[in-house]
Amino acid sequence: MNIGAYVIRRALLMVVVLVGTITVTFFLSHLVPSNPAIFFGGQNPTPQEIQRITQEYGFNTPLYNQFYIYLRDVLTGNLGMSLSFQLPVLALILEGLPNTLTLAAISTAIALLIGIPLGIEAARHAGKRVDSLLRVFSVGFVGLPQFWLGIILQLVFAIWWGILPIGSYGGTLTYLSFHPIKTITGSYLVDALLSGNMGGFAAIAESMILPVITLSLYPLGIIVRHTRASMLATLNQDYVRTARAYGIPEREINYGLAFRNALPPVLIYAGLIFAGSIIGVIYVEDVFNLIPGIGYLVIYGTGTGISSSGISGSVDTPLILGVAIVTAIIYALSNFAVDLVQIYYDRRIIK
């Protein structure tokens, strides 16, 4: 198989995965007992009121019919209207996505930049004190729940020591109201940089330190563990021994020869970690009050942010489906990108 055929095959597979995801999420979301009509009914809506809304918005048509309409709309870029925000889902997602992707990208980059060298060092010193120490930390990072970690970091750095903001882009709740940032990409951090607003860039970067640490520790632990394992497997290969016999410097063997062959499995995780960060962001954006973002949409979409009185609360199906589809696209694209990078490193996988 040549590269072109392989890439096309992977791309088609991606489309199948996306259609499958849309189908599964649509039907799963309709298993949850919920009537979106109550969103429109205010507090303690009357049955007549709910019935009127149900008919008006077509919630009472058969499920397969609703699915057909939904699929047709999705393919034309229409993800429907959010019931809780009463705005188009696509607009909401596009508004939140740049900031969320920025968080996820920085967190993944940090996890890779720190995790890979640490993993290599752990493998080089396998069984020694450095390895044990790194194992303790990496396992510890993997074991820390992100929502808990975020709260603890907030408590220590923002409340006790007061050296970093509690949250919100810009560091205070009203920062962006008084220091608007010109919209270019939709990501506050990137836009501040691109528009030369260095004061804004500094304030937003500062407010993202704790969220990024919270998001990156878990993937950092994963990367360290997988780089170590992958490197160890490679370092035990015959060709490494042969390379040593040829007198190739140890550093070049570790960081060049062995690392190159150890990298593909790590890259697979890197792609998944980046996509997975979109999910981790849900907690992080909630705890650090980072608005707008995909995490906030999920919080509201699942009804958890609506039940302030404990009385109302329902699932915002279009919003949840929209977020699920976008997350699936990000997963699929990440995997696709990983596939391409893997080809670059190892042509054998296309055979």
Next chain:
Amino acid sequence: MPQRSISLSDLLNTKMKTRNGVTTGQAALAVVVVILLAAVAFYAVTSTSGSSTTPSTSTTPTSSSTSTTGTTSSTSTTSTSTTSAQAVTPQTIVVQRNAWSPDMDPRETSTIDVVQNMYETLTYTAPNGTVLPGLATSWTHSADYITWTYTLRQGVTFHDGTPFNSTAVVYSINEIVKYGGGDAPDVWDTFKSVAANGPYSVIITNTQATNEPVVTAAAYAAFMFSPNIVKYSGAANDTVGLHSWFLTLHDDGSGPYMINSTGSSISQQTIELSAYKNYWGGWHHGQITSIIVETVSNVNTAVQYAQKGQLDVIGISGQYQYIPQLLSAGLQVKSGPSFSAVWLLFNNQHQYLNNQLVREALLTAINYQQVVNQAYFGYGSMFPGIINPGKPFYNSNAPTYPNAGNKTEALALLREAGYPGGLNVTWTVTYSTGSPFLGTACQIIQTYWAPLKVTLNCQGEGFAQVTKQAGYFNQTTGAVFEPGPISYASTPSAQDIVLLNWVGATADPWLVPDELFAIQGAPYQNDILFNWSYFRNSTFTNLLNQARLDESNPTVAQAEWNKLNLMFYQAAPGWGLFAENQVWVLSPHLQGYVPNPYYGFDYIFYYQLTYS
């Protein structure tokens, strides 16, 4: 395969590629590292200036003497301000909302914590229940209480300058009823027509005797707005188009505050209100001129912001464990009675629970005081009878169960019911996880029912799931909040007991008992709606409806309510565990908050506050 052997040429070839690859990778990594280092270095250099650009909020009393009665002109500049010194005055406060809602539609919105500051009603209910003049200065009624004539306040204008008059009232009420959203059907259920009676007088006619000043003072769906909104929205005769206009953060009320569209942002989930300079009530020194409503859904985070002085008002949604730390941070914790209460509803159709003596025994065993203290941190109070304390016809002398519980008496009642050795039963208790304190309440009740040989399975679920288990769902489609048949109640699928955090849409004492304990009117008489006790006593229901009709005759109505309280106590289909207090956490600078249970969950009228 990993074990594949490698030749020297392969090795050299690989090595060469590796070098190339690493060189490229290193270059990429180097770029990233350089960018990051540059950013860090830049941050280190600019961090001082960066922090100095952070705006001061109300907790930073800058130039406190600059603004006096000229509040309105100063707020009008707020929206265009770009620097903190000009934008934030001591009269600006930042308040928390735990969920974003852009619904500013006065016809149906439940976001009244914001909207009640922009719109006004014809009448206003004071915290003690007295109905006071609002946009109407006086009112009279016909002998049969069906027709009401209101005299309107003169000199009032809407935010666009349009005068408030009878045209506006007729338009507003007709528009609310026509749109029929939210609580409008409940609030205006006896409404027939409204007509102008001169420029400053209107006549409202009902289908039956109605206490109209209570209706026009409703917290929801009774706001007056300018007839000009159709012009601005471009949605003449299009109620849905009008709704969209409100959803994009527009308003045209007559209240003290108006939406500042420049400072508000849907994407940042921020709403900014600024003072309306021509407000008929006038302005005085110290009043709040600008309110920034910020969405912070995480209560813990909101608490941290409040402690740091970034939030001036937060509501902590029953999570009162934060109160000690908020108090120690110097914040004010204001607590007031609300009309929300926690109700325990027995499934009156299930075995044992269909026995009145068993239900009485169970209610006698509970230590209500401990439930309040542990589950709700003491921010609640027990109440006798079926009416929430503070509502009309509430009677503090109504019969009730012992606050601390009485195990001996409970066991005696069980013996009388024919269960001398206890019940030896396990029951499922459902509650909404939206009110996590109900789970604690369930655990406490479990300890007091253990001597009666009752085990509880406390089951927290989403409210929709609680609703479904209670049978308020369509048996064909499965959709919840659609009437289900009453026969479901006696099936094992129905819960045995439900704990419910409940507030009525209006202050009418009839509403909550009707929803929770009455047989519904046609066509729902054989259906399950919110009566999850499945109590079906037609004598009780008829008397309840009669008491509503007799509200305009207090002596008769009170006697009927007293009888209803006794019936409720004896039949014990369920019980109010405690009435909840609403708790607000306020900045130490804010004064003047008076809890008013008639307005949602004691929502704050910001006009009443002063900043010191």
